Amino acid sequence: MPPTLKLINTDPLLENYQLKIEGRKIAAEQKERELLQGSDSLTDFANGYLFFGLHLTDYGWILREWAPHATQIYLVGELNNWQDSDEFAFTRKEHGVWELALAAEVLHHGDLYRLSVYWESGHGHRLPAYVTRVVQDLETLVFSAQVWQPKTNFIWRNTGRISKQKSPLIYEAHVGMATEEEKVGSFNEFRHNVLPRIRKAGYNTIQLMAVQEHPYYGSFGYHVSNYFAVSSRFGTPTDLKALIDEAHGMGMRVIIDLVHSHSVKNENEGLGNFDGSGHQYFHEGARRNHQAWDSLCFDYGKNEVLHFLLSNIKYWMSEFHCDGFRFDGVTSMLYLNHGLNCDFISYDMYFDGKQDEDAIVYLALANKLMKQINPNSISIAEEMSGYPGLAAPIPDGGLGFDYRLAMGIPDYWIKLIKDVKEEDWRVGDIFFALSNKRVEEKTISYAESHDQALVGDKTIIFRLIDKAIYWNMHKGSQCIEVERGIALYKMIRLITIASSGGAYLNFMGNEFGHPEWIDFPRQGNNWSYKYARRQWSLADNKELRFESLNNFDQAMIQLIDNKIELNKSLPESILQDETHKVLAFYRDNLLFVFNFNPTVSCFDYEIPVRPGKYKLILSSDAEVFGGFGRVDASQLYYSKTSFPMAKIQMLSLYVPSRCALVFESIPSKRVI
Structure with missing residues (x-):
């Protein structure tokens, strides 16, 4: 079967793995269809943070968490002296989702809270999985969730997306x-x-x-x-x-x-161990623990984890x-x-x-x-x-x-x-x-x-x-x-x-x-x-x-x-002189020359270049950069050749030891 994917056409060594590569692409497409189930796109699907967690609505507060292994969940915090009470008990819904609705006056901006989660074999205080604000008590070092509902919403002054720029620096x-x-x-x-x-x-x-x-x-x-x-x-x-x-x-x-x-x-x-199972978001058994990082490994096969x-x-x-x-x-x-x-x-x-x-x-x-x-x-x-x-x-x-x-x-x-x-x-x-x-x-x-x-x-x-x-x-x-x-x-x-x-x-x-x-x-x-x-x-x-x-x-x-457009061009090597330790290459319209020789400077050193005149625009040896100022930055350089119309000409340079020079190529005007 001839390759159908551009990746394989670009790298023929991948032809032996064509079925595997295509299979992975198909698996992603199938998983996307499975996740969407009525949603128009992944953007519509990825709204878990708008559903789970704590939210203030027109009807009051709503708090939801996914905890399929839990047997009971209570909201505890400054509002009830951190004690479990039926007044703040969650109700279990479908698919392991728990929900609690509260009047708007019950919680206030800045209030601290946690979840008191019970399961068959135990109990523990937890921070909501989708919590958006967590603070630590500097004396007890305990972390708590914090209600974050400022009176005024942040106003973005620069709302336009940053356009696709030149190369990321x-x-x-x-x-x-x-x-x-x-x-x-x-x-x-x-x-x-x-x-x-x-x-x-x-x-x-x-x-x-x-x-x-x-x-x-x-x-x-x-x-x-x-x-x-x-x-x-x-x-x-x-x-x-x-x-x-x-x-x-x-x-x-x-x-x-x-x-x-x-x-x-x-x-x-x-x-x-959010809901007491230990594997709610993570793998079970040996795959749960990352042996090098002392951390836990997500189970990417679970749709809830992907969500x-x-x-x-x-x-x-x-x-x-x-x-x-x-x-x-x-x-x-x-x-x-x-x-x-x-x-x-x-x-x-x-x-x-x-x-x-x-x-x-x-x-x-x-x-x-x-x-x-x-x-x-x-x-x-x-x-x-x-x-x-x-x-x-x-x-x-x-x-x-x-x-x-x-x-x-x-x-x-x-x-x-x-x-x-x-x-x-x-x-x-x-x-x-x-x-x-x-x-x-x-x-x-x-x-x-x-x-x-x-x-x-x-x-x-x-x-x-x-x-x-x-x-x-x-x-x-x-x-x-x-x-x-x-x-x-x-x-x-x-x-x-x-x-x-x-x-x-x-x-x-x-x-x-x-x-x-x-x-x-x-x-x-x-x-x-x-x-x-x-x-x-x-x-x-x-x-x-x-x-x-x-x-x-x-x-x-x-x-x-x-x-330079780093993401649109590649370096073009024109000289690799191991004897003098001089390296030269083009990148777009710039000529880079490096002399890695620790002691020997090169005088009247000739480099094969594109025809034209060249201006020195950066020298690592400039005094302002902590160098010795050995190169005249005001001089213009002209390529030359031993015969007319040659595509490759020579540029004669002084290249000091341990120095890098950058020249900009300025095409010569044609004389008619």
Whole structure:
């Protein structure tokens, strides 16, 4: 049977798995029909948050929960001194749904409450599964649901969707640690103090971490307990809306980390044992527990779970105007063994029956739903197995993600810096490692994210400079380690973005070489916030080299945003000189030249180029970027050839050691 899907036509090696790929596509279509049952679209289906949870209607309050294993549920809280009473007993409806109706005057904005849930063998206090506001008592550390019904609704000032922009240039940020003070930062502080920085830097997309409520701050937001609740550590739902609204007003998209790959085990705060069954939202038996993350694994085969997760997607996009998501832990979702201890060296490993077919269906439906809600939304998969078709359109046989995180690139840089002498770096290997990707997908390149900054690891700037970063970052100081590290740091970040497969990501603070790791408050550090913050003053201090690195990143980002469509073009290699360690490639109309030689500069160095004249528009060696100013930025360069009308001509350049140069090609006017 000849291939019918574009994914297989693009990659003939997938022909042997045609039936499997088509089967997965058909399974998603069948599941969609099964879920809809009268609804017009997934958008109409994903309205669980409008039905379940607490709502104020024209007739009073209505509270609904799905708890099929429960035998009785009571509402307890400040309204009844946290005691069970028949007055606040739920009524069991069909399909395991429980319901309680109350007069409007019974509950008020700000009231605290929980559910008192009984089952055959026990009882416990629970937070509603669809709760939208959770707060923690700072003395008892107990979490409670909170009525969130402000007198006035939030008014969106920037209601128009952010249009489908050029390549996403993503600023990954954690609101809590975005303050210089040793504390938990707030949404409002981020809006006032950090948003202007991101806008000035030129990034067009903000990725917010840890937005969904999580009981342990140090989990970085990846052990979620309450999927519809904004983390109260950072402020209120209104505060988050104001942040997103202002970002939109600045022309920046806002996406959030979405953790649908697993759930925190906590029972009092989360879904771990909501109705006493232990497997209401999760698998039974051995598949219930994630062996590496100490968390619980969703059962994507249950329609109720799909309803919960798809409704969660619509909730954040509709209620908070989020422009998309970075889906966390996609590799863990795709495979029954969560992708642990697998090298994925064979295509068989993607189709050998060891995949979670229900999860694959869910991911396809999630991406389809996102595009129905907002066609310009972006979905990003944190996925490291290389699953074919992950970022290919669903009609083509893919799962519909817009981008895959190029997770191998940070690993490549770490290995290169740590294990290979600088004089042994091979420019051809560097270019291949950074530009290699599947044909059908777009990727997000990054030299480092929050992962590489966590305590126990090292950022790139720390690997290059080490402890000298504490004593020799003054612009007047002379230190070989610092000068080397800064030069390579700029080159690494520039070549990573210039060779990107579609987009670029930076974690906050890395743009200026933030000097310290991330270590959230914990018992081992005496609950200190010293390393869970960002020292913005370093980038603002004109006497320090951090300011120079910040200047370079700003120039680099704005250059890419203004001159290149990363998601519409590919890098075109024109020179890989291993002897001199010079690499040159085109990206759209820009010529990138890198000299990775640690000691030798190249004079009158000839590079084969397209005919025309060239203007230097960025030099990593410029003094304003902490370089030595060895290249004249005012000079124009003209290609030349030994015979007329040649398609390939030569450009003669001075390329200093440890330097990157970017030229803009200006086509010569024809003389008639």
